[in-house]
Amino acid sequence: MASHSRLDRREFLALSALTSVATLLPESVYASQSSETDGISLETTGDAQNGYGVTILYRGRAIARHRNGGEFSAVFQNDERSLEDRVDDWKAASWKGDGRQVHLSGEMQLINLRTTVFVEVRYEIVSTQVIKKTIHLRQADMFALLYQITNRLDPETVPAKLWSFDHADCKGGALHEYFPAAGFRTQNGVTVGLLTDSGYRNQWSRIIRRDGTPVKPAPARIPDLNLYSLPNIADRAERGSFIQQTFGESTVQMSGEGSHIRVDLAAPSAWKKSGNVKVEQQDGVVKLSPSTVKDFVLVPLSARGGDIYSVALKYRSAVPVSIHAWDVDDEFHKLGDLTLFNDTAPASPSVFAEFHHSFVVPALQGVGAAIVLSLPDFLAEAELRSEGGKLPSFEVSDLEVSRIVTRNEPYHRLEMDRPQSKTTFIFVSDTVLDTLSGYRLASQLHLADGMGFKGGDTEKVLYADVMMLSWIGEQEGLRPMLAPSIWYSAAGEMYLRDSFYSLNGIYDRTLNEKVFALWADNQGEDGAINTLVEPKIANLERKSNDSTPLWLMWALLNRRRFGTKLPMDKVRRAAEYCLAAYDPKREAVCTAKFVMGQLDVIQYPEGTSILCENQGMLAVLLRTIRELEIPQLSATIAENYIAKAEAGYRSYYDASLGFLCPSRNIRDAIGFADIFPEFLSLWLFNRKILTDEMVISHLNRIPVMLPRNNCPFPEEGGSVRPIFIGLPQGGKDWSYFNEKWHPMVSDSYAAGYANKAADGVYYNGGSWMRIEICGYVTGKLHGWEKSEHAIANRMWAELHIDENYPTSQEYLPTDERNRFFGYHRVFAWNAFVLRALEMIKLRSQEMDPGHLE
Numbered sequence: 001m002a003s004h005s006r007l008d009r010r011e012f013l014a015l016s017a018l019t020s021v022a023t024l025l026p027e028s029v030y031a032s033q034s035s036e037t038d039g040i041s042l043e044t045t046g047d048a049q050n051g052y053g054v055t056i057l058y059r060g061r062a063i064a065r066h067r068n069g070g071e072f073s074a075v076f077q078n079d080e081r082s083l084e085d086r087v088d089d090w091k092a093a094s095w096k097g098d099g100r101q102v103h104l105s106g107e108m109q110l111i112n113l114r115t116t117v118f119v120e121v122r123y124e125i126v127s128t129q130v131i132k133k134t135i136h137l138r139q140a141d142m143f144a145l146l147y148q149i150t151n152r153l154d155p156e157t158v159p160a161k162l163w164s165f166d167h168a169d170c171k172g173g174a175l176h177e178y179f180p181a182a183g184f185r186t187q188n189g190v191t192v193g194l195l196t197d198s199g200y201r202n203q204w205s206r207i208i209r210r211d212g213t214p215v216k217p218a219p220a221r222i223p224d225l226n227l228y229s230l231p232n233i234a235d236r237a238e239r240g241s242f243i244q245q246t247f248g249e250s251t252v253q254m255s256g257e258g259s260h261i262r263v264d265l266a267a268p269s270a271w272k273k274s275g276n277v278k279v280e281q282q283d284g285v286v287k288l289s290p291s292t293v294k295d296f297v298l299v300p301l302s303a304r305g306g307d308i309y310s311v312a313l314k315y316r317s318a319v320p321v322s323i324h325a326w327d328v329d330d331e332f333h334k335l336g337d338l339t340l341f342n343d344t345a346p347a348s349p350s351v352f353a354e355f356h357h358s359f360v361v362p363a364l365q366g367v368g369a370a371i372v373l374s375l376p377d378f379l380a381e382a383e384l385r386s387e388g389g390k391l392p393s394f395e396v397s398d399l400e401v402s403r404i405v406t407r408n409e410p411y412h413r414l415e416m417d418r419p420q421s422k423t424t425f426i427f428v429s430d431t432v433l434d435t436l437s438g439y440r441l442a443s444q445l446h447l448a449d450g451m452g453f454k455g456g457d458t459e460k461v462l463y464a465d466v467m468m469l470s471w472i473g474e475q476e477g478l479r480p481m482l483a484p485s486i487w488y489s490a491a492g493e494m495y496l497r498d499s500f501y502s503l504n505g506i507y508d509r510t511l512n513e514k515v516f517a518l519w520a521d522n523q524g525e526d527g528a529i530n531t532l533v534e535p536k537i538a539n540l541e542r543k544s545n546d547s548t549p550l551w552l553m554w555a556l557l558n559r560r561r562f563g564t565k566l567p568m569d570k571v572r573r574a575a576e577y578c579l580a581a582y583d584p585k586r587e588a589v590c591t592a593k594f595v596m597g598q599l600d601v602i603q604y605p606e607g608t609s610i611l612c613e614n615q616g617m618l619a620v621l622l623r624t625i626r627e628l629e630i631p632q633l634s635a636t637i638a639e640n641y642i643a644k645a646e647a648g649y650r651s652y653y654d655a656s657l658g659f660l661c662p663s664r665n666i667r668d669a670i671g672f673a674d675i676f677p678e679f680l681s682l683w684l685f686n687r688k689i690l691t692d693e694m695v696i697s698h699l700n701r702i703p704v705m706l707p708r709n710n711c712p713f714p715e716e717g718g719s720v721r722p723i724f725i726g727l728p729q730g731g732k733d734w735s736y737f738n739e740k741w742h743p744m745v746s747d748s749y750a751a752g753y754a755n756k757a758a759d760g761v762y763y764n765g766g767s768w769m770r771i772e773i774c775g776y777v778t779g780k781l782h783g784w785e786k787s788e789h790a791i792a793n794r795m796w797a798e799l800h801i802d803e804n805y806p807t808s809q810e811y812l813p814t815d816e817r818n819r820f821f822g823y824h825r826v827f828a829w830n831a832f833v834l835r836a837l838e839m840i841k842l843r844s845q846e847m848d849p850g851h852l853e
Helices: 009-015 233-239 436-450 457-467 496-503 509-521 547-562 568-582 612-627 639-650 673-685 692-701 747-756 769-781 787-800 829-838
Strands: 040-047 051-058 061-065 073-077 084-087 094-097 101-110 115-125 130-139 144-155 161-164 173-175 181-185 191-196 221-223 228-230 243-247 249-253 260-263 272-274 278-282 285-289 296-301 307-317 321-328 334-337 348-361 368-374 394-404 406-410 412-415 420-429 470-472 480-482 592-594 603-608 669-671 724-726
Touching: 040 094, 040 101, 040 115, 051 101, 051 420, 061 420, 073 406, 084 101, 130 144, 130 412, 130 436, 144 181, 144 191, 144 406, 144 420, 161 228, 181 228, 181 243, 181 436, 191 243, 191 436, 296 321, 296 394, 307 321, 321 348, 348 394, 368 394, 412 420, 420 436, 436 457, 457 787, 457 829, 480 496, 480 509, 496 509, 496 547, 496 829, 509 547, 547 568, 547 612, 547 673, 568 612, 612 639, 612 673, 669 673, 673 692, 673 769, 673 829, 692 769, 769 787, 769 829, 787 829
Parallel strands: none
Antiparallel strands: 040 051, 051 061, 061 144, 073 084, 073 144, 094 101, 101 115, 115 130, 130 420, 144 243, 144 412, 161 181, 173 228, 181 191, 191 420, 221 249, 228 243, 249 406, 260 394, 272 296, 278 285, 285 394, 296 368, 307 348, 307 394, 321 334, 321 368, 470 480, 592 603, 669 724
8 A cells, every 4th residue: 555644633633523533533432422321231030930031121220121021932834834833922941141141041842843942042232222132043853944033122111102214203014114223212212222133144135026127026925024013003002012023034925816905996087186287088098198297196095014016007108107106195295105116117109008017015104005107207308298399198097906915924944953043233322313313323323333343423324234235135045145225126136336345345254255256156158247136037237347347356355355265267257358358459458338337327339448447447457367366367467568558547637637537538527436446456456556646636626515514624615526527618617417518428318417407416416425435545545635634524424414314325416406315325335435444544444343254
């Protein structure tokens, strides 16, 4: 790594408020604020005759426990599902421990299965506010048992409210939210929360869709639909208020006669209209004529959370038709999208086509649901209007909605003498704000604490979020996967790029090696590594983007960090593919059909050799192949060959402009992607390719945005910088895209930039944390004096720009008029920031619990 001075922490404290330091310093005084001193404790209850359980105390008073003084409930079946045993509220036969840790032990006698399951339940207070609970199971009587476990948290007294990660006052039901967390708040303002260990360790998944065209239907078997469930408000008087986790339960759609129960729908005359949309009915056909693309009609329906519904209709339209299901309030305002996205029927101008879809309804927070019919919002209004200026009408008929009958069954396997465990965390605090932001932030911070992670608030959030996005991708193999976000991967999509950055930000060896191996298994015949992989359907994107180069870098990193034995035959094939795809003539000039970075949706069918980021990636890739020591191949990568590629990367710097041009034909835009290869070179090889002047000048030309008086360093003029922005010569200092100027983005998107509709959104000036922080770290290693302030401000911004979402976000919009934060509000790959901060001594690997593996 290039020489640099260690950040002086005393100087930092003098320069900024303590709240800013909390985002940066390993031993921050703000890392775990609390008004309690050992406020929580454990008490064993029960007796030898009736069994033992544990009650959680707060300041000496009972506050929560599992129902009836037990510890968990379970369902067991044999693998053919012909025999079943149920155990309710298991209690221990013996215990040992004290107020800080308790070890319960005993057995379960399964009468029908003629099997004994040995049980240990361990409680441990791991911080002043967090308790870790682990349930261990073992059996030695039969090949395998299928099982599920239900863990409850019941308040000792009637609580003021139940909350969940997405609702400060949760109405109950099966929760499928951005982050698995729920709890209750006592009448005197104490918050209790129930959290779960990572899905790859507790073996849960959040998959509720299967990829498809034109929709993503609910899969036939849905794992862990009831991972978190709360009683509905109407049921609480009878059932009580509680939070319940269920691990290992699969919801199976029934088929055949009686499997669909039809839902009564209102007549078209009673459909709800939004905007100036005309609804006409004739001979069973309903004609919808919107005036704007924002107009729609809603068809109300009665729905229950936790159920699966199907919708079928016929339609005729010259343009695509959007068909969604929403969670709605009593005035039919949208509270949530039940079908998520990609639910658009293709155009069928001449004949009536059939549309079928099925979708999961998680906990409803409104009064019911509605089917929504409209023109697609991804098409610009100008594209849809005819020469006469009117929007097209569309017709629908035979609309039917049905509830699909389901059954629940266990799917986790307890094999002979192969113990299984489930780990949960309970936190108790009187400092949590009674707001959505308060519950969200507390859930993430306390999970990180429970897992033993050290750092400031933003660092803890990044770690907690990536651990909650590490699931299993299949019910049978229990192989771990890494989801970009719960929204983005509700169908189980896993992307190489997200996997690489997320898992190389943490020190979890199991995840790094197993997910790396999954991508190795997915290698194509040509040696290319796929861009994405899914458990329920093939989705092939083996292309010349950055997927295969990143996989090779990952191979090098795993060998360095963990001593991983690499699949060298696959490594060779991947390296050979890269050399053939990116520099077939060995001229040290990168040629590719795609951007070798996160903007790989832009395609160059004939190939291009004019992109700065691609050239820098080639230079780093060549050195990676050399360092991998592939027999008979690595030795062919000569140092002068790499040097020529590095010189080509430097040639994109224009001294008169003072920055690296993103392309040979673009001189009026600047971005972080163009210095990211420099970061990779510093990280992987401790090697500078660009000069200090190039990096410093480039960073100084990227404008600061989103000024906030309460950020750590308001004098910097802004808390974030954009991933890509215009720098036109003359006129104002910077600009967003418009319908005529949109470098690096396809012309097909041009209309979307008209009338400032997408200012500050996504690649058009959005602030992306991972690549931005990496840019600042690059600057620090090149002597950029603003790096510490830029890092502190950007770490702060992630939690505070959108106060309702103190989470790891896909990107922050930078135009106050377009406060669109995207769907991916809990995003995995920002965890890479943790590794980047290590490079400038703001973190150390000992702060990550994975370093102990």
